[in-house]
Amino acid sequence: MDDRVVPFVDLGRTHDAINGDILDAIEAVVDSGDFILGSAVERFERAFASFVGVGHGTGVGSGTAALTVATLATGIEAGQEVIVPAHTYIATALGVMHAGAVPVFCEVDSVTGLIDLDSAAAAVGGRTAAVVPVHLYGQACPMDEVAAFAERHGLVVIEDAAQAHGASWRGAKAGSFGHAAAFSFYPSKNLGALGDGGIVLTDDEEVAAAARRWRNLGQRAKGEHVEAGFNTRLDTLQAAALSIKLRYLDGWNASRREASTIYRERLGGVVGVLPRRPGADDVWHLFPVLVADRDRVAERMRGRGIGVGLHYTPAVHMQPPFGGQDRAGEFPVAEAWAARELSLPMFPGITRSEVERAADALLESVGDAGR
Ligand SMILES: Cc1ncc(COP(=O)(O)O)c(C=O)c1O
Numbered sequence: 001m002d003d004r005v006v007p008f009v010d011l012g013r014t015h016d017a018i019n020g021d022i023l024d025a026i027e028a029v030v031d032s033g034d035f036i037l038g039s040a041v042e043r044f045e046r047a048f049a050s051f052v053g054v055g056h057g058t059g060v061g062s063g064t065a066a067l068t069v070a071t072l073a074t075g076i077e078a079g080q081e082v083i084v085p086a087h088t089y090i091a092t093a094l095g096v097m098h099a100g101a102v103p104v105f106c107e108v109d110s111v112t113g114l115i116d117l118d119s120a121a122a123a124v125g126g127r128t129a130a131v132v133p134v135h136l137y138g139q140a141c142p143m144d145e146v147a148a149f150a151e152r153h154g155l156v157v158i159e160d161a162a163q164a165h166g167a168s169w170r171g172a173k174a175g176s177f178g179h180a181a182a183f184s185f186y187p188s189k190n191l192g193a194l195g196d197g198g199i200v201l202t203d204d205e206e207v208a209a210a211a212r213r214w215r216n217l218g219q220r221a222k223g224e225h226v227e228a229g230f231n232t233r234l235d236t237l238q239a240a241a242l243s244i245k246l247r248y249l250d251g252w253n254a255s256r257r258e259a260s261t262i263y264r265e266r267l268g269g270v271v272g273v274l275p276r277r278p279g280a281d282d283v284w285h286l287f288p289v290l291v292a293d294r295d296r297v298a299e300r301m302r303g304r305g306i307g308v309g310l311h312y313t314p315a316v317h318m319q320p321p322f323g324g325q326d327r328a329g330e331f332p333v334a335e336a337w338a339a340r341e342l343s344l345p346m347f348p349g350i351t352r353s354e355v356e357r358a359a360d361a362l363l364e365s366v367g368d369a370g371r
Contacts, residue, residue: 006345006354006361008307009188013349014252018244022194025240035236037216044239047246048183048191049201051166052175056208058200059234060215063162063184066198067095069232070180071130073200073210074156076101080129082158085115086317086334088134092160093316095182096132104128105317107333111275113288113341114141116333117149130156135164135174137311138190138256138285139274143169143177158182162198163285165190166253170279175201180211185242188347190256190283191249193238252348256284259346259355263287266359271366272340286311287346291366294340300365301342306358309343 015022029040045057060066076082078100084093086105093103107119115133131150133141141159150157157178161167164174165183175181183189185197200211213220218229260282264273272290274282288311291297301308315334317327328335345358 004357005305006307006350006358007347008309008343008345009347010349011187011192011347013347014245014248018248021244022241025244026237029237029240037233038236040236040243041234041239044234044243044246045199047243048199051246051249052173052181052201054176054181054201055203056201056205056211058208058211058215059239060198060200060211061232061234062196063182063186063189063198064091064095064098065215065230065232066162066182066184066200067092067132067158067160068098068230069211069214070158070182070200070202071096071099071101072214072227073202073207074130074158074179075210076129076156079127081125081127083120083123083128083131083155084316085132085134085136086315086331087113087312087337088136088160088316089162089312090316090319090321091162091184092132092134093322097321101129102127103322105322105331105334107331108136108337110333110336111272112139112277113137113274113337114139115146117145120149121153124153124155128153128155130158132158132160133178134160134162135167137274137288138164138167138283139277140164140167140169140174140280140282142277142279143172143174147177156180161201162186162189164283166249167283168281176203179204180207185238190253190285191242191245193235194241195235195238197234197238197242199234253283255348255350256346257282259350260284260287262352262355263344263359266356267362270363284346286343288341288343289362290337290340291342291362292340294342297362297365298342300368301358301361304361304365306361307345311341311343313338313341
């Protein structure tokens, strides 16, 4: 490989050492013939819930499905409004929408990209039933403030923890604060499956029972279908693989943190980087920077052999399902993130020299783009 090239993500580095164990776990499922739900799913649900520190896990088909199931299982009704930050992956809003609820957008913080609770308060109306804090880029939201806000307005809290497996706020893990939380196991997530997967976590036995029904065609007992539920169960082979991978999650997050420290040392003060926040232990799902003339900088990075990503553009309210370009200007801070954000290579096992090369390439590209 050209030694100038730094991939944006390299899943091979996490998989090479554990492929044998994953294949053994898959073979055990194949031998058992237990392909839908079953013991491998239950084992993973228990292990992941316990990792996060909550009572119940319900494995589902994706993170988007986890948001839909969490919305329905927490009792949000069709037509009720759910506050969603305008700067997030579109799945946050689509997941809510697929449940029949109406996403209503709010601003995010200019420095962290996390939900702006003043703007969220301004979005509360007579039909508002829930709020979705998104632990974006692996940063745990300040959940005591989110909880106080939700309590003040009588709202359900559904955490979008799709990017925050293992992140914590004041010692408790992301996913343990809300009435329910949704995680994604998309392959490049901090804990990723070999395909799609997700989970709904909750401490509430009734919400958990409702989530189990909503993922499984509304089935309460064999042949007894009490809701018009989905077929969105966590695949059993994926659960078997995820149980193996969960053992490595803390180590992988530590590797991401090391890379983030090197980036911050080299880039802080020159381009916008996420701040250190007292009380937060972030897991760096991505390493975003904020730069002027982002698209030219991205092009120059790619020209230098550095993989980069854009997370996310355009802002969600400007995507066609939510109104498109006509809504430009409604959420200027979210729109500024969408225009300026660039994600640098970040994955477990990235080496110091790769991080340094990517950081140096950014400094050069920012200089060139300015000329
Ligand atoms: C913040 C956020 N929410 C929701 C999702 C949806 O997850 P999935 O792709 O598993 O449906 C993702 C990831 O894709 C995400 O990053």
